[in-house]
Amino acid sequence: MEDLTLKLKEQIIEALNLEDMEVDEIETDEPLFGEGLGLDSIDALELIVLLEKNYGIKIENPKDGQKIFYSIKTMAEYITEHKS
Amino acid sequence: MVYISEHNIISSLGFSSSENFKNINENITGIKLWTDNTLSPEPAYISLVNSKKLDAGFSQTNLYTKYEKLLICSIKNALKKSKVDIKNKKTVLIISTTKGNINLLNKKLNLKFENERLHLWKSSEIIKDYFKNPNQAITISNACISGALAIIVAKRLIDSGKFENAIVSGADILPEFTLSGFQAFKAVSDGPCKPFDANRTGMTPGEGAGTVILTNDKTKALKPLISISGGTSTNDANHISGPSRTGKELAIAINKSLKEANLSAKDIDYVSAHGTATLFNDEMEAKALSLTKLNLIHTNSFKGYIGHTFGAAGIIEIIITINSLSENKLYKSLGFKNKDINEINIISENKDFNVKNAIKTASGFGGCNASLIVSKENSYINNFSKKEFAIKKKIKLQDNRLFINDIEINPINNYKELSFSKYAKSLYKFFKIKYPKYYKMDKLSKLAFLASEILLKDENLLKNYEEEDISVIISNGSSSLDTDAQYQKTIEDKNNYFPSPSVFVYTLANIMIGEICIRNKIKGENTVFISKDFNKEFIFEYVEILFNSGKAKVSLSGRIDYNYPNGNYIAELYLIEMNK
Numbered sequence: 001m002e003d004l005t006l007k008l009k010e011q012i013i014e015a016l017n018l019e020d021m022e023v024d025e026i027e028t029d030e031p032l033f034g035e036g037l038g039l040d041s042i043d044a045l046e047l048i049v050l051l052e053k054n055y056g057i058k059i060e061n062p063k064d065g066q067k068i069f070y071s072i073k074t075m076a077e078y079i080t081e082h083k084s
Numbered sequence: 085m086v087y088i089s090e091h092n093i094i095s096s097l098g099f100s101s102s103e104n105f106k107n108i109n110e111n112i113t114g115i116k117l118w119t120d121n122t123l124s125p126e127p128a129y130i131s132l133v134n135s136k137k138l139d140a141g142f143s144q145t146n147l148y149t150k151y152e153k154l155l156i157c158s159i160k161n162a163l164k165k166s167k168v169d170i171k172n173k174k175t176v177l178i179i180s181t182t183k184g185n186i187n188l189l190n191k192k193l194n195l196k197f198e199n200e201r202l203h204l205w206k207s208s209e210i211i212k213d214y215f216k217n218p219n220q221a222i223t224i225s226n227a228c229i230s231g232a233l234a235i236i237v238a239k240r241l242i243d244s245g246k247f248e249n250a251i252v253s254g255a256d257i258l259p260e261f262t263l264s265g266f267q268a269f270k271a272v273s274d275g276p277c278k279p280f281d282a283n284r285t286g287m288t289p290g291e292g293a294g295t296v297i298l299t300n301d302k303t304k305a306l307k308p309l310i311s312i313s314g315g316t317s318t319n320d321a322n323h324i325s326g327p328s329r330t331g332k333e334l335a336i337a338i339n340k341s342l343k344e345a346n347l348s349a350k351d352i353d354y355v356s357a358h359g360t361a362t363l364f365n366d367e368m369e370a371k372a373l374s375l376t377k378l379n380l381i382h383t384n385s386f387k388g389y390i391g392h393t394f395g396a397a398g399i400i401e402i403i404i405t406i407n408s409l410s411e412n413k414l415y416k417s418l419g420f421k422n423k424d425i426n427e428i429n430i431i432s433e434n435k436d437f438n439v440k441n442a443i444k445t446a447s448g449f450g451g452c453n454a455s456l457i458v459s460k461e462n463s464y465i466n467n468f469s470k471k472e473f474a475i476k477k478k479i480k481l482q483d484n485r486l487f488i489n490d491i492e493i494n495p496i497n498n499y500k501e502l503s504f505s506k507y508a509k510s511l512y513k514f515f516k517i518k519y520p521k522y523y524k525m526d527k528l529s530k531l532a533f534l535a536s537e538i539l540l541k542d543e544n545l546l547k548n549y550e551e552e553d554i555s556v557i558i559s560n561g562s563s564s565l566d567t568d569a570q571y572q573k574t575i576e577d578k579n580n581y582f583p584s585p586s587v588f589v590y591t592l593a594n595i596m597i598g599e600i601c602i603r604n605k606i607k608g609e610n611t612v613f614i615s616k617d618f619n620k621e622f623i624f625e626y627v628e629i630l631f632n633s634g635k636a637k638v639s640l641s642g643r644i645d646y647n648y649p650n651g652n653y654i655a656e657l658y659l660i661e662m663n664k
Contacts, residue, residue: 016586019509019523038520041326042556045269053582062270 002078007018015050028072057082086239086298086312090166091403095292095390096131102316104409108415114390115256115276115288123560124263131290131391149185149197154255154293155211161297167304168249170215174246177221179208180234180254181395187259189572200403204563204614214558223614226594227448231398232456236315241467242300244629248487255293256394264575265588271362278360278419280430287360290391294399296505310409313459314341317603319610320451325589327364327447331371333607336552337455338376345464347441349377354374354442356405358383360392370426384431388418396448409439409460452610471631479539481655508534510643526567528646532596535655554645555609555636556597558644559623563593565648609636631662
């Protein structure tokens with residue numbers, strides 16, 4: 001799980017162009033949207049692509065993203081559960 | 085006064101205005117399920133023009149691209165019955181598009197056209213030469229308000245006396261590039277789109293062309309006389325892809341147009357809405373109609389008939405709106421069944437109705453909005469009054485060199501050796517800018533953002549003005565092609581097909597204006613004019629027209645261009661203020 005969270009942080013920094021940001025600056029439990037990293041709706045869509053590209057997981061309804069992308073932790077849990 | 089002379093529509097519903105009117109009158113849609121995977125790996129409901137029929141109009145089919153053929157065919161048809169002479173020096177050609185020949189980026193299509201055709205100014209030049217128009221063609225690329233904005237610009241250029249007639253033509257094709265992007269945005273409807281319906285699930289992408297010929301000469305105009313009596317653009321200053329949450333900025337555009345047309349909300353008989361059928365667009369429009377007391381006025385959207393035709397949409401839809409004025413008939417808003425919470429008066433069946441004044445609205449990425457008023461029997465006041473203006477400050481950022489008021493300053497070490505991205509990041513740090521969104525921008529937006537930050541540093545001028553009186557008018561050459569090419573890579577390989585939403589959102593030149601507006605809370609007139617070189621005289625003339633007609637009091641204007649493919653760049657930005 002810890003490997004996965006670290007990898008996820010790296011992938012998010014790359015996919016969302018969070019230049020200047022280091023992996024240890026992203027808290028595993030902190031909300032990714034609103035407060036925290038301050039991501040927005042386009043970033044949420046990019047995270048959907050990230051899951052599909054790197055983990056083969058398809059999210060059909062963007063609304064499901066709200067729960068899945070709450071934090072790095074929730075993302076990692078979702079991936080562990082759904083990875084094909 | 086600016087009158088309608090002639091018009092033409094090319095869409096999935098036919099190649100003439102009358103053919104389109106007939107199908108719309110019979111509530112027929114041109115939207116179909118497309119299963120051929122050349123456009124999208126998944127089947128999609130879209131609205132396409134019959135390519136074979138389009139080609140049939142050309143003796144040699146390989147001289148022009150599909151986009152250019154759409155424009156040529158549409159302009160030709162509109163000119164047939166018009167008394168306006170396209171070869172006249174007093175006739176200007178204005179072209180609106182979002183993506184032009186963007187399909188030429190897809191090398192697998194093997195289209196045999198030179199790369200220069202990717203530039204919107206190049207295709208406009210080709211069209212101008214085809215029709216032997218003597219003036220430089222004006223090209224407007226401002227997301228989904230491009231068409232409506234092109235008509236507004238035409239009206240202003242005629243009202244100001246610069247021209248007597250305008251041929252305004254808009255077109256967009258629907259290649260994989262565009263369809264995949266909107267799919268990545270999860271914005272495409274799973275059936276024909278349902279504008280303003282409570283159960284709407286997104287837009288239906290489409291393609292088409294529209295041409296409207298405008299003139300100040302009554303003898304060249306269609307009967308009954310219909311005039312363009314008002315037109316305004318605004319910016320949400322909220323988000324680059326999501327519309328305003330309040331509808332306030334579209335409402336400002338509507339109110340300013342009403343004022344210009346010397347009308348009030350109660351004079352409006354019909355609203356021809358943008359109505360893309362995305363959840364947020366339609367909600368925003370409903371709010372704007374409530375704010376302007378137009379929520380009880382008959383309203384429809386034509387997207388259920390022909391889909392969203394992007395750069396052509398404003399022109400095609402204003403033509404159908406004009407038909408409602410001349411025929412006294414309102415058309416059913418196709419796809420609408422269930423009322424949404426934000427109640428507005430959506431037309432559920434065709435009906436006979438005397439329409440004297442109608443409003444057309446449009447909104448697009450980059451936070452832009454436009455409103456247009458067309459009128460029968462209305463004589464608006466041409467309240468142009470000559471205003472003096474002054475350039476308050478100038479900055480130029482060109483190929484890693486920075487000039488403030490023409491004095492070169494080089495705050496960055498080794499600036500000559502740095503890539504644009506590294507140089508830009510050094511400037512960002514040198515000027516102590518704190519704006520995390522900066523890192524997500526594409527190169528063009530970074531360039532525009534930095535130029536505006538440096539221009540407005542220690543400058544309190546904008547604080548003296550209302551948000552809606554500040555305009556951003558930008559000349560650009562290569563549009564967003566640098567980012568377009570980057571996006572194309574994400575869809576090139578069918579085995580590694582992951583269209584990137586965060587790249588796609590920057591594939592419009594006017595996103596840079598959106599970024600500047602969000603940062604500085606600017607809500608006034610905003611336009612991207614595309615031309616090969618910086619036509620400074622024209623941009624200043626246009627800003628002057630905005631000042632003279634009361635549409636703006638201060639402006640951030642100039643040239644911002646990130647060249648494709650050579651990567652040379654320039655941001656030459658002026659802060660211009662109208663003298664009180």
